[in-house]
Structure formats: C-alpha cells, structure tokens
Amino acid sequence: MKRIITGGLLAVALFCGGASAEDAAWTPETFTLDNGMQVVVVPDHRAPVVTHMVWYKVGAVDEEPGKSGLAHLFEHVMFKETKNLGPEEFTTIVQRNGGQLNAFTSWDYTAYFERVAKPQLKTMMELEAERMRNLKINDDPKGPFISERDVVKEERRQRIDNDPGSILQEQVLSELWKGHPYEITVIGKMDEVAKLTPADGMAFYHKYYSPENAILVVAGDVTTDEVRTLAEETYGQIEPTGTVDGTRKWAPVPLLTENKLLVHSDPKVRQPSWSRYYSGLSESRERRESYALDVGLAVLGGGMTSRLYQALVEDEQIAIDVSTAAWTTLHDEGPAVISASPVDGVSLDELDTAVMAEVRKVLAEGFTDAEVERARNSLAARAIYGRDSQSNMANTFGSTLALGGTIDDILDYPDTIKSITTEEALAAVRTVFGEDRHYIEAELIPAEGDQ
Incomplete structure (x- = not known):
C-alpha cells in the first residue's frame, strides 16, 4: 500500500436487485498451474471487460549489492522486444486492440497489467507468456537493454534529482533503512544504474522471471473455468527455470538508535x-x-x-x-x-x-x-x-x-x-x-x- 501500495478501500449496495459488491464481485477463486504459477480469478460481470495482471515476486529488495535499479530497469526492458515480437510490438498490439497497459516496480514486487475487452484476454495471456520466456536482451547500444538504461537514468533526473522533496525523502529513507535492503530507492543510484550490463539483465531474467515465481490475477467478466483453460494453454506451456528458491532478502528493520x-x-x-x-x-x-x-x-x-x-x-x-x-x-x-x-x-x-x-x-x-x-x-x-x-x-x-x-x-x-x-x-x-x-x-x- 504504499500501497503503495501501496493499499485501502467499503460496504454498501452497489448493484441493482439488491446485490452487493461483496456478493457480485468480491468472490475470488484460486488454483495453481502444474508449473507452479498461482492464479487468482475475481469475477465481476457488470461489463465485458477484464484486468489481467502478472505479479513477479521480485523487487528492489532482491538486487545484488552495487546493482541498484535493476528490478525497475528490467520492468522497462520487458516492453521492448522478444523472439517473436519486434520492438514496441507488445504495446502496439495491446493498444490496437483497444487496451490499456502499464507496469510498476516496488521494493517487494514487480507487476504488469493490461485492461481489455473480454475477447482479448487470450491475446494478453499470449503476450505475457511470450515475454516471460522469450525476452530479447543484447549488447546493441540501441537495443532494448542499453536504450532503456538511458531512459531510466533520465527518469531518475526528472523524478528524483530535479525534485527537492524527492531528494530529501531519499536521504531520509536511506538513513531510516540503513543497512537494510530497502536502503536504496527503487529507481536506484545513478552511478550504479549506469554500470548495469545486459549480462546483469539476463541473469536477473533467468533467476526471477519464471512461472513458479509469478502470480496471475484476472479480475472481470470471466469464470474460473474460462481462465483456467486459457492459462493452461498459454502460461501452462512454460517450463519453470528451476532457479527460484523462494528466498527473499526481507529482514526486520532495526529501530533508529539516534535522532x-x-x-x-x-x-x-x-x-x-x-x-x-x-x-x-x-x-x-x-x-x-x-x-x-x-x-x-x-x-x-x-x-x-x-x-x-x-x-x-x-x-x-x-x-x-x-x-x-x-x-x-x-x-x-x-x-x-x-x-x-x-x-x-x-x-x-x-x-x-x-x-x-x-x-x-x-x-x-x-x-x-x-x-x-x-x-x-x-x-x-x-x-x-x-x-x-x-x-x-x-x-x-x-x-x-x-x-x-x-x-x-x-x-x-x-x-x-x-x-x-x-x-x-x-x-x-x-x-x-x-x-x-x-x-x-x-x-x-x-x-x-x-x-
């Protein structure tokens, strides 16, 4: 939640005929694919629309020392190019089908989402499954990794280095979380981001971007059976990498010891x-x-x-x-x-x-x-x-x-x-x-x- 996730949210009749939001749209079901991917289905039949999200259990907290900003940079790279999708084609396909898309990175997780008309759900699953296993990362200066690294550096200049309030908050949080994996802000330190290499990106991809480290959430005009069938046809065909051991770098944060x-x-x-x-x-x-x-x-x-x-x-x-x-x-x-x-x-x-x-x-x-x-x-x-x-x-x-x-x-x-x-x-x-x-x-x- 802060929820960010941040997170917060109520109880009142919201539907005709006396049905409530709790009755009509807040009854999730969950199951797990054979490859370890958890699936959550939240039916909401008020409109033929679905929100499709893939959550990876990896964030800035999991970065290796000296490689801050990698989780966030990788979020950018995921939109670029795969074995079967050309540069920017992922975004083009979603938008051409009338959808909305975006992603975000936290200290604790990385999430990708699309909001589309129900008939486009399978296409969204196919797209996300494609970049879960076939992402392209190379040493080309104009290629997906290095070009997005420059984008992230500029994003840091605009969001942190050019904002007095953000500069001060970064300094405060660094003190509050000193020695803890949260110590460095999600966007990373400028000098460390500049040194990130395509090899760093590929290692990160193979270690964390695997179905057993992901949660699929589909909310909208769907049934559990519909989602199960589509998920098995798309995500279910991906073999787990076997590199995810489930450990995270989470740790209790010590109390401050001085003012x-x-x-x-x-x-x-x-x-x-x-x-x-x-x-x-x-x-x-x-x-x-x-x-x-x-x-x-x-x-x-x-x-x-x-x-x-x-x-x-x-x-x-x-x-x-x-x-x-x-x-x-x-x-x-x-x-x-x-x-x-x-x-x-x-x-x-x-x-x-x-x-x-x-x-x-x-x-x-x-x-x-x-x-x-x-x-x-x-x-x-x-x-x-x-x-x-x-x-x-x-x-x-x-x-x-x-x-x-x-x-x-x-x-x-x-x-x-x-x-x-x-x-x-x-x-x-x-x-x-x-x-x-x-x-x-x-x-x-x-x-x-x-x-």
Whole structure:
C-alpha cells in the first residue's frame, strides 16, 4: 500500500436487485498451474471487460549489492522486444486492440497489467507468456537493454534529482533503512544504474522471471473455468527455470538508535515543510498492530477533522497543513511520519515545538471511543468501496499475495479493522511516537536568500 501500495478501500449496495459488491464481485477463486504459477480469478460481470495482471515476486529488495535499479530497469526492458515480437510490438498490439497497459516496480514486487475487452484476454495471456520466456536482451547500444538504461537514468533526473522533496525523502529513507535492503530507492543510484550490463539483465531474467515465481490475477467478466483453460494453454506451456528458491532478502528493520536532522534547501522550494520520520510497523509482520496504528493515525492526523489539524490549522493557525501517515504495506517495517507546513512568519523550529507539544498532549489525554469508531468505519468503508474497482481488486489481491499474505487477509479486513479497540489504537501510536523512540527530522527550505 504504499500501497503503495501501496493499499485501502467499503460496504454498501452497489448493484441493482439488491446485490452487493461483496456478493457480485468480491468472490475470488484460486488454483495453481502444474508449473507452479498461482492464479487468482475475481469475477465481476457488470461489463465485458477484464484486468489481467502478472505479479513477479521480485523487487528492489532482491538486487545484488552495487546493482541498484535493476528490478525497475528490467520492468522497462520487458516492453521492448522478444523472439517473436519486434520492438514496441507488445504495446502496439495491446493498444490496437483497444487496451490499456502499464507496469510498476516496488521494493517487494514487480507487476504488469493490461485492461481489455473480454475477447482479448487470450491475446494478453499470449503476450505475457511470450515475454516471460522469450525476452530479447543484447549488447546493441540501441537495443532494448542499453536504450532503456538511458531512459531510466533520465527518469531518475526528472523524478528524483530535479525534485527537492524527492531528494530529501531519499536521504531520509536511506538513513531510516540503513543497512537494510530497502536502503536504496527503487529507481536506484545513478552511478550504479549506469554500470548495469545486459549480462546483469539476463541473469536477473533467468533467476526471477519464471512461472513458479509469478502470480496471475484476472479480475472481470470471466469464470474460473474460462481462465483456467486459457492459462493452461498459454502460461501452462512454460517450463519453470528451476532457479527460484523462494528466498527473499526481507529482514526486520532495526529501530533508529539516534535522532538526526536532515535539511535540504533549493531555489525551487517555495513552501517550507517539516517532517519527523519514526520507525513504524508492517502489516506482513504485525498485522493487527499495524491496523491499530492506521486507526490511531487517522484520529491523530488523518484529515481535516483530526486532532492535529483542528488544533494547529484551525485553532492556533500556525500551520497550513498537518498530517500523519505510515508506510504499513511494505513487507518490512516502513516509516511512520508526522508532517506539517508553517504559515508565513512561523519558523520550522516553532512549528516543530507546536506540533510535538500537541502530539504529546493528545497521546497523554487519549482518544475517545467516538473518534476511534469514526476512524475504523472510514477505513473499512474505503476498503469496501474499493471493491467496486476492477483494477483495485486485481492490485489488492496481487500485492497481498506477493507479500506472503492470504485471500482471507483481504476479505477479513473490514471486520478486522472495525474490531480494533480504542486501547489498541492509542497503544500503537504511543509506542511508535513514544518519548523513548528516536526519529529523523527532515526540513525542506528555500535556498538561502530566497525566502
């Protein structure tokens, strides 16, 4: 989820005749092909459309030292050329058939998707099966690997190196995850990306891009029998490489051991901002405690009705915004963050003092049952409403299973989140933001003389 995957999503009648989203479109079935590929089918018969996703259980966390950015670069290369498809032909075929396509890479997984009319589902499976086994990688400077390596370098310049906020966040996360495989951002370090070779790409492909390391999710106007027949005809013909041993480089993230201040100034910054990053929780490792943290953060800083917003924006009027959030949907522990931006005339030091004073006050006083109930219901409702989105269904099942979760984890979420008690929500927030917890403070400011 952050979900990213990020992840979140509801419960209300959404279909005519009294049928609900839960009844009509949230009843997944799963099976496994003989070659080890897991298949999840999520029927949704409201329109003759399907979302077809292939999730590979590999991401930036699995990269070898010195080869950061390889998982993301490889995502780019997968769109280029195969033994039986010419350059860019994959994309052309999907678009010519009226479809939409894209892909994304996380620390924990890589996913590829197409959204098409139902009659085109077999074609999508054939295309994905082709690039699962016949991808072309060579030393040609204009070929698929080297040309996309240059594209990724430019993407890093635009998304990270030219964005002051992204530069600062990269520095913070590097400190928060120091020594952990999450330490380097998914897009990789510029110098390491530049050194990646076609041989690196081919080794990565053979090791991880195999059916037993993949999850197929099909959501839409299909039945399990239809998907099984097509999957066996396409993916089922691919022999597993035998190189996937199921191990990942996941590891618990140690708590921070000291406080640090990171400041980044840039002429492009017009509005200063302040944040504190604490060691947080992970749904994969501590599911209920992570849910409790989400509920507690919703009360503390989750929107304009939250305690912090009401106190610092509405009442004291020293901030133009303030919020709390946690990266709970990675496999390993991500940060829990308090962020704010000051009104004109208020320094970041003054803002820091005011925000943390209010945090301490709220955590000392505690939450009311009514506040926690509203937060729980909002999170549960968001989850159920997400079931009305075919692409969201495919994303939710794929990301959860790729992280080692289960279908029941998804189906049970609304009831589980509504069972979180006031005491649990408060305890989670008190623990994460406790006085004994260290943090990284991040300040984004205009370059000197530009304020």
